Amino acid sequence: MIGNDIRVTLGKAEILHGLDFQARPGQVTAIVGPNGSGKSTLIKALTGELAATGSMLLNNRPIDTLRPWELASTRAVQSQSTTVAFPFTVIEVVRLGHSAGPWAAEPGIPEAALARLGLDGYAGRYYHELSGGEQQRTQLARVLSQVWHPVFDGQPAWVFLDEPVSSLDIGHQFVVMDLLAGYARAGGGVITVMHDLNLTAIYADHVVLMKDGAVLARGTPSEVLTDATLSRAYDHPLRVNQPAPHGVPYILPQACRAAAGGAG
């Protein structure tokens, strides 16, 4: 997935100021940044939901030349929140995704997707009676059902997610992130807006840090998640720590207090 000189204008305000974006299949690409930095707008531009100028290529093909059904068989998208207008059941919602993708003829995928997300036994329940976290996992099951196998016709399949773990408890956050990391390892592409910097540090292969509609930094988590860069991005003194055994950076809010104190 390559985007060059992406600009998005809403009303009179330019939200994205001509940024470049790249994501590789086989990797989890995380888009992070403060509120209002344009993370969701970028995802919407990349998925064609918002009109954007610039060039965008998905598997080396310009997005605007792909028919809706061609796009649907190459990539699935989970928005930040999805309301369902009528009393559909969980399995019916997931089947809507399954039937839109290239694996519609392969039976059992919606059930398998629900099972992977810990939603066994939820198939017959009404979607609108679920908790926020259960709804979010149902939507992810729908997305995964659409592009179930990470490679289709020799080409990688992609999932685009806008904060897929925002409503989940810590246990299910790991379930979902493990699932996404597995999807990427199997050859698929995962592009996700993340709020949680620690999960980003653990799971992302590539991090795009945004601020004010532009890319402030990009690279591996260790390259991007540094004291100086994060403090600049979030306009608040932040301190990144590294536990000895794994070398994965982490951000401890308690430690940031100390950083703020030290700075002041």
Place this chain on the structure above:
Amino acid sequence: MSLADAPLSRAAPPRDRVQGARRLTFVLVALLIVVSLTSLSSGATGTALWPALKALATGQELSALDRVVLLDIRLPRLILGLLVGAALAVSGALMQGLFRNPLADPGIVGVSAGAGLGAILAIVLGSLLPVALQQALGSYLISIAAFVGGWISTILLYRVATHGGRTSVATMLLAGIALAALVGALSGILVYMADDTQLRDLTFWGLGSLAGATWTKVAAAAPIILLALVVAPSLARGLNGLALGEATAMHLGISVQSVKRIAILTVAGATGAAVAVSGGIGFVGIVVPHLLRLATGPDHRTLLPNAALLGATLLVAADMISRSIVAPAELPIGIVTAVLGAPVFLAILLKRRNTLGL
């Protein structure tokens, strides 16, 4: 008690509601046939269907009265009722799907308001037309004016709500309210100008009736309504996707704008034709899809065909009631559908409030 043991839902739906809906289709077809035959057999005169069929089967001629009653009065009325009922119910289901609201009415695209204004114009100002034209059009003037009025207002609303190649259903809804108010004011002026006979015509038109059914009306309405009924099922997948919102529908590979355009035009055509030949018949478009969603779920692939069948059956049944309850006079059918529909609607709403997603 663990979460899994907790009562999940007051009315847990069966695992595969699509199969249930397909079985329901057979029941509805059978019901449609029974109601249609009963309708042909009942009426103000003593003519009944079975003796007439028996007479035909044994090679006897039908009496002139029987022939007129069956072939020229009851049959066109039956067919018109089936067409109008199917058109209203399917239009309702399409609009509810498009607006993502179970309370959306076929009239939401402005077609009813426009058709009403057309009809009122024809009734009050029809006598100002050239005499030759009046004679040529005769009693069809009202129907034609209603259909044209419905189309004009829908196209107008569609234009207002479409900006940069995208139609905003919210704008359409709100602009529709403004248009309805404007049309109401214009109608008010005309009603104020109308004389007593015209006022009576206006009132009866507004209540709806199949009493004026003729083969000509059937021939005029059938092509439009049948075309709409053929097109509607092709929108099912798109409307299912739209239930998740426009953005998600797009990501599911649905051409959202073309679904919207086709749905709006289909409804304008079907409802316009139905209103033109039968006047204002309410509640069918809301009650029928509602009942079906409660019975077999909101999947439009089965909802749309079942709505056509149940809408047709219900309207013919309501028509039978309207002609028998005060026989030999007739009650306007809009009164019957409202009296039957409103309490059912309210009862469903109160009983299943939490499963409707309201």
